[in-house]
Amino acid sequence: MAGDSRERQEAEPLMVQALSERLGLALSPARMPVPAGGTIEVDGGNEEARVYCEAWAHQGSPKSAQRAKVIADAFTLALLARVRGGRPHLTLLLSDQQAAKPFGGHSWYAQAIRTISIGLLDCAIAVPSERSPAMQKPSVKHHYLPRYYLNGFTNEHGRFYVYDKREDRIFSSGPSATFFENHLNTIVFPGGDTSDSLEDLYTDAEKLAWPALDTIRASTATTPIDPLDKMNLFLFLLTLHWRLPSNIRFVDQLSEQAFGEDDDTFSYFALVDRTGQRAPDAITELIRSSSAFKKSMRILAPIAPFFNDEHWAADLDNWRFLYSGDGQRWYLVGDNPIITKGQRDHDPVQCLKEFIVPISGSILLANTQPPITRGFPPELVIKFNAALIERSERFVAGSRKDFLEAMVMDYKLHKDYLKTDMLIPELFHALR
Secondary structure: OOOHHHHHHHHHHHHHHHHHHHHHOOEEEEEEEOOOOOEEEEEEEOOOOOOEEEEEEOOOOOOOHHHHHHHHHHHHHHHHHHHHHOOOOOOOOOHHHHHHHHHHHOOHHHHHHHHHHOOEEEEEEOOHHHHHHHHOOOOEEEEEEOOHHHHHHHHOOOOOEEEEOOOEEEEEEEEHHHHHHEOOOOOEEOOOOEEEEHHHHHHHHHHHHHHHHHHOOOOOOOOOHHHHHHHHHHHHHHHHHOOOOOHHHHHHHOOOOOOOOOOOOOOOOOEEEEOOOOHHHHHHHHHOOHHHHHHHHHHHHHHHHHHHHHHHHHHHEEEEEEOOOOOOOOOOEEEOOOOOOOOOOOOOOOOOOEEEEEEOOEEEEEEEOOOOOOOOOOOHHHHHHHHHHHHHEEEEEOOOHHHHHHHHHHHHHHOOOOOOHHHHHHHHHOOO
């Protein structure tokens, strides 16, 4: 597809839905263990009917690297068939006839797909043709809180209520229509050309996190959380932290440190010429002062702890997931959802040493030092939501309007009595 991962992200579930309607079966993303270790993830599956599919939304003839993605999807389905045994129905979904053409011809990979599937792998064209023009347009609406993440805070109708601090009003909305800015991740090159390639990078990072997020959201207080799921969630939270509008100006400042001879924080990437020598100062300054590089730093900064903090993995042992007592979605989400003590927020290595963040409306993740060793008090829900509203720059959302109204009223009382500066310290104190 023409460079728009957001459109692809929206189209591929529609492709799965189209196959679901065609077969009369419910298909949903599936994750299954492999006996020798690891997992298989597919875009759609129905375990009872033994139907599985992978989707790829692309318009036009695919390039070599893009063909490799489809070949990998086909082999994923083939491995799933071997693991499951029997004769599962496997479908490779492609959205455009030109995109599908190379995989039905006489190339080695087309023959391999037919051979491995033994007639069980077929190609379905599942996206309406009227979507094609939209897929070719660069994306404009860029979410700083991913819609998949926001789905964990909606009600049974897939919507939530949003409080606008600036306008002092509450309105009904949904994940697609909130927590975004137009052209937030659009890169403008010196010649005037634009690119939304950062959206592709964010999508790739998010795809690593969603299986972990799903597992944790389905867990209970007694469920052990796999360290790999924690690691993928940690990377997502770091990426989330640096893409928030409230932190963008600090990322711009960090970009000025990049490529410095004495810079240890970002030593994991460098700017060199084709001989491997350090690039001239004039070139270095031109690149790091550019808008394109400043935006790219939002992707580069999140991996700093993995290179510069030898204790990052051990710190995951301090994580505690706090579940609402009745399983209801009492926790709010805001445009600045990761609550920290505010002392190291803009340190790329130390920024998430201690934090509290809502994983869904019913689960909080707390990383404190020392870690939590006891149950949390019932009033933690109130303390967290008040701190979240204080931390948010403008928007806060929750699944219930009446509860959101009550939380806003509680926050305003703190504001009236000039006590909002105590909300975050009191939240961390409650977790000791």
